[in-house]
Amino acid sequence: MTLSTINTEYAAKAVPPVPRPSEPAHIVKTDAEAIAIAKTLAAEFIKNSAVRDRDRIWPVKELDAFSQSGLWSINVPKAFGGPEVSYATLAKVIEIISAADSSIGQIAQNHLGVVAAIRTVSDPAQQKLLFAEVLRGTRFGNAFSEFGSKRAVDFETKFIDAGDHVVVNGQKFYSSGALLAHLVPIVALDSEGRAWYAIAERDAPGLTVIDDWSSFGQRTTLSGTVLLDNVRVPKTHVVPGYKGYEVPTADGAIFQIIQVAVDTGIAQAAIDETVSFVRTKSRAWVDSGVDNAWDDPYTIQAIGDLTLRLHAAQALLEKAGYAIDRAILDPNAETVAEAQIVTAEAKILSTEIAIAATNKLFELAGTRSTLAEHGLDRHWRNARTHTLHDPVRWKYAILGKYFLNGEKPPLHAWS
The missing domain is CATH 2.40.110.10 (Butyryl-CoA Dehydrogenase, subunit A, domain 2)
Known part of the structure; x- marks a missing residue:
């Protein structure tokens, strides 16, 4: 230009x-x-x-x-x-x-x-x-x-x-x-x-x-x-x-891990909002046979599933952080690749749970949760926007090439 x-x-x-x-x-x-x-x-x-x-x-x-x-x-x-x-x-x-x-x-x-x-x-x-x-x-x-x-x-x-x-x-x-x-x-x-x-x-x-x-x-x-x-x-x-x-350095993985952390934060916010809304504002479904929305067995199962998936993403995020620490102390092809791979794994899970949790929020909380006064749509909009950074379809490719063929990830800020 x-x-x-x-x-x-x-x-x-x-x-x-x-x-x-x-x-x-x-x-x-x-x-x-x-x-x-x-x-x-x-x-x-x-x-x-x-x-x-x-x-x-x-x-x-x-x-x-x-x-x-x-x-x-x-x-x-x-x-x-x-x-x-x-x-x-x-x-x-x-x-x-x-x-x-x-x-x-x-x-x-x-x-x-x-x-x-x-x-x-x-x-x-x-x-x-x-x-x-x-x-x-x-x-x-x-x-x-x-x-x-x-x-x-x-x-x-x-x-x-x-x-x-x-x-x-x-x-x-x-x-x-x-x-x-x-x-x-x-x-x-x-x-x-x-x-x-x-x-x-x-x-x-x-x-x-x-x-x-x-x-x-x-x-x-x-x-x-x-x-x-x-x-x-x-x-x-x-x-x-x-x-x-x-040469192999942790620089790319560092840019990436911060992206992951933003997404797990969005997911955590969405799950917290869902629990709060269900506990204070949502009504039980007519066929549930229960008086309180928080006793709905399908809602209970969904919250358990979302929380489990968030915890899995957070565990990989923490693991990636320690892998980056090792790559900084001893930067070489193996330590840097390990940091990149674990960060890519965390990126996939954080993207999936951020989108799932922000979408499920409205299903579990009910129609009332869509009212503008609550502003809950911001979580879905933020998740959908931020997870577009560095598409996960390419993260899957990085993982497959590494685990199947021993091919290390490319060295740049998007990997």
């Missing part, structure tokens, strides 16, 4: 940047503390989640609380002052937040993925610089995917070398978190066609974020079109992301 083809029709709707936090973020000390903080935040985030979805209200104060809590730096290495929690813990944190508001859970995904990539591919000086930003509470958004290319991996955004900085031109879409980010990592190609993260200031001249996200689900992920018109990025902030996929 050349700059002349960029659609600037809606540039007047550009969203102004937000300032960096005035106070440093908290730094989490332990895995247990990370889980406890996530539960405390989730108890607040859930209170107006239906209203935010209905009216597409940006979660401004919620996002500030989330990033200032220290949970956005939990995968910063201990060597740089970070908590470096297990990826099993990180996934649980995202699941807990997503059960309260799955849009907020998704906003953190690319930030945490870029932090992981910096650990993998950056030199010590760049790591020290960028990890210090993260520990202070700086939020990364993203400007990764493009609209209309043949494949997700076909990037047309490019940069040119200009001495101590690079100049980026292009246009992005699906830019979760970019609206309220402090820094925006842009996936851009160099003259050799290699993909880098050019991490630009959100208020950099020529960087425009437009609030035009119109999906029926995940409505407040702070996504929008990003226009890049001669955006200057200092080389200190240009990260060689491509190196994370030239």
Whole structure:
């Protein structure tokens, strides 16, 4: 895509940047503390989640609380002052937040993925610089995917070398978190066609974020079109992301496990809503022979089935987190493939239970549950939208090739 083809029709709707936090973020000390903080935040985030979805209200104060809590730096290495929690813990944190508001859970995904990539591919000086930003509470958004290319991996955004900085031109879409980010990592190609993260200031001249996200689900992920018109990025902030996929690393599995955690969070929310509605509002069916909806034997069986399937997905999610931990400590073809495979298994189950639980909610809760006042349709819309990330039909293929023919998964962020 050349700059002349960029659609600037809606540039007047550009969203102004937000300032960096005035106070440093908290730094989490332990895995247990990370889980406890996530539960405390989730108890607040859930209170107006239906209203935010209905009216597409940006979660401004919620996002500030989330990033200032220290949970956005939990995968910063201990060597740089970070908590470096297990990826099993990180996934649980995202699941807990997503059960309260799955849009907020998704906003953190690319930030945490870029932090992981910096650990993998950056030199010590760049790591020290960028990890210090993260520990202070700086939020990364993203400007990764493009609209209309043949494949997700076909990037047309490019940069040119200009001495101590690079100049980026292009246009992005699906830019979760970019609206309220402090820094925006842009996936851009160099003259050799290699993909880098050019991490630009959100208020950099020529960087425009437009609030035009119109999906029926995940409505407040702070996504929008990003226009890049001669955006200057200092080389200190240009990260060689491509190196994370030239050799086996856990980078791809890390991006994927966070997707899984969002989906198990949605499933958990749907099951919780179903139980609450059946226990307080639903009526027993006329032929059931019982007085209370919660005594309906078919409803009891269905809740048992859904919960079992969620627990299976959560167990694989935890297993995948520990596999990623091992792949980070000892990155090689075998450990990385193991992490990818278990994460793919978790992705399949999380997709299936998220869709099943959000669909079954209405069948078990009854017609009354479809009333707009309850806002329960958001769970199905969120599940249907978010599970479109990285289709599970290809996850089945990855598993079959691995277990039948010993073929390891491809190395990229979608595998």
